[in-house]
Amino acid sequence: MGSMGRQTRLPPVLDFSAFRGEDGPAKAEFLQRLGQACRDKGFFQLINHGVEPELQQKIFAAAKELFDLPMEEKLKARLTPATKGRGYETIGDQMLEPGSAPDTKEGIYLGDDLPADDPRVLKGEYGCGSNIYPACLGPQWHATCIEYLQTLKTLARDVMRALAAALAIGDDYFDQFTETDPVATLRLIHYPPTPTTSDKERGCGAHRDFGCITLLLQDQVGGLQVQDEETGEFLDIDPVPGAYVVNLGNLMARWTNHHYTSNTHRVLNYSPTDRYSIPFFYSGNANHVLDTIPGLEQRPQSVVARKYGPAIPREPYGPVSVTDFLRDQFVRSYARAQEYRPKAVEV
Numbered sequence: 001m002g003s004m005g006r007q008t009r010l011p012p013v014l015d016f017s018a019f020r021g022e023d024g025p026a027k028a029e030f031l032q033r034l035g036q037a038c039r040d041k042g043f044f045q046l047i048n049h050g051v052e053p054e055l056q057q058k059i060f061a062a063a064k065e066l067f068d069l070p071m072e073e074k075l076k077a078r079l080t081p082a083t084k085g086r087g088y089e090t091i092g093d094q095m096l097e098p099g100s101a102p103d104t105k106e107g108i109y110l111g112d113d114l115p116a117d118d119p120r121v122l123k124g125e126y127g128c129g130s131n132i133y134p135a136c137l138g139p140q141w142h143a144t145c146i147e148y149l150q151t152l153k154t155l156a157r158d159v160m161r162a163l164a165a166a167l168a169i170g171d172d173y174f175d176q177f178t179e180t181d182p183v184a185t186l187r188l189i190h191y192p193p194t195p196t197t198s199d200k201e202r203g204c205g206a207h208r209d210f211g212c213i214t215l216l217l218q219d220q221v222g223g224l225q226v227q228d229e230e231t232g233e234f235l236d237i238d239p240v241p242g243a244y245v246v247n248l249g250n251l252m253a254r255w256t257n258h259h260y261t262s263n264t265h266r267v268l269n270y271s272p273t274d275r276y277s278i279p280f281f282y283s284g285n286a287n288h289v290l291d292t293i294p295g296l297e298q299r300p301q302s303v304v305a306r307k308y309g310p311a312i313p314r315e316p317y318g319p320v321s322v323t324d325f326l327r328d329q330f331v332r333s334y335a336r337a338q339e340y341r342p343k344a345v346e347v
């Protein structure tokens with residue numbers, strides 16, 4: 001394939017104002033390109049999404065403030081089995097890519113603060129709990145995270161409507177999944193430069209996201225790559241200032257009967273600078289039972305997926321709740337790091 005081929009294999013940058021606006025042909029073209037991106041790689045970038053740059057700057061500042069704290073403070077908010085998918089994880093706690101070394105990133109997971117007597121908390125559902133973060137950061141830090149989380153929930157709901165529109169299943173099809181308290185998780189991540197002396201070290205190992213959609217805000221350092229499923233090649237996703245990188249996860253692939261695909265991506269921060277990124281994972285109502293959307297044609301597995309094995313088995317699918325589907329994948333990614341390095345956190 002020549003340079004033309006490489007160009008066309010890069011995920012598109014899509015203008016969300018075309019979906020929200022009144023210009024019919026522009027909207028139709030947006031939906032056509034969106035559908036194609038979701039079938040091809042399940043990966044695209046979104047601009048003109050309406051999230052204010054000031055809010056994006058505030059959340060990056062919050063991330064830096066956290067990661068600059070002494071390790072002793074950060075470890076007080078550590079992710080453990082008891083914290084139900086919330087809290088701080090240190091370098092090496094997670095291994096997203098089997099066969100690599102544990103990821104050289106640190107991060108924190110945050111979500112809606114649910115009271116201890118919420119039925120979802122009592123049942124121990126994935127991603128349902130209360131936030132834990134270093135107390136020295138104070139309530140303003142937490143308020144910034146919640147403001148950003150709420151803003152991204154609205155954007156995610158709209159992106160889901162666009163995905164439904166592109167599937168021609170009715171724009172509100174996914175509302176059943178999102179209207180009542182969708183599980184949504186914010187992750188702040190810091191990548192020190194990835195050591196280049198080992199071919200096993202990853203900032204973030206190659207993986208497919210677990211949930212439905214991810215809206216990822218990355219800084220200008222670069223290092224995010226998405227795999228071309230036909231050739232296996234990892235393509236650099238050059239940062240577009242302020243844009244969201246939208247990833248479809250395994251839940252969406254399964255729900256759409258593999259009509260839309262999840263994608264494999266990774267981060268190798270080979271720059272000499274620290275990198276910060278803010279993924280937001282949108283997973284829908286915890287107790288929603290997933291079935292396959294009727295009428296969607298299953299797309300064949302790619303050469304790469306066949307070679308390395310699919311991320312999720314294709315058939316048979318019994319009904320599964322969102323919470324069970326997610327928990328399983330999450331737990332395995334931490335258990336893997338623990339087997340590699342027994343002192344890593346137990347989740």
Ligand SMILES: O=C(O)CCC(=O)C(=O)O
Nearest residue numbers: 189204218224267277279
């Ligand atoms: O930091 C990034 O750019 C990617 C993070 C990621 O893939 C994840 O948290 O699932």
Ligand SMILES: [Fe+2]
Nearest residue numbers: 207208209265
């Ligand atoms: Fe990811």
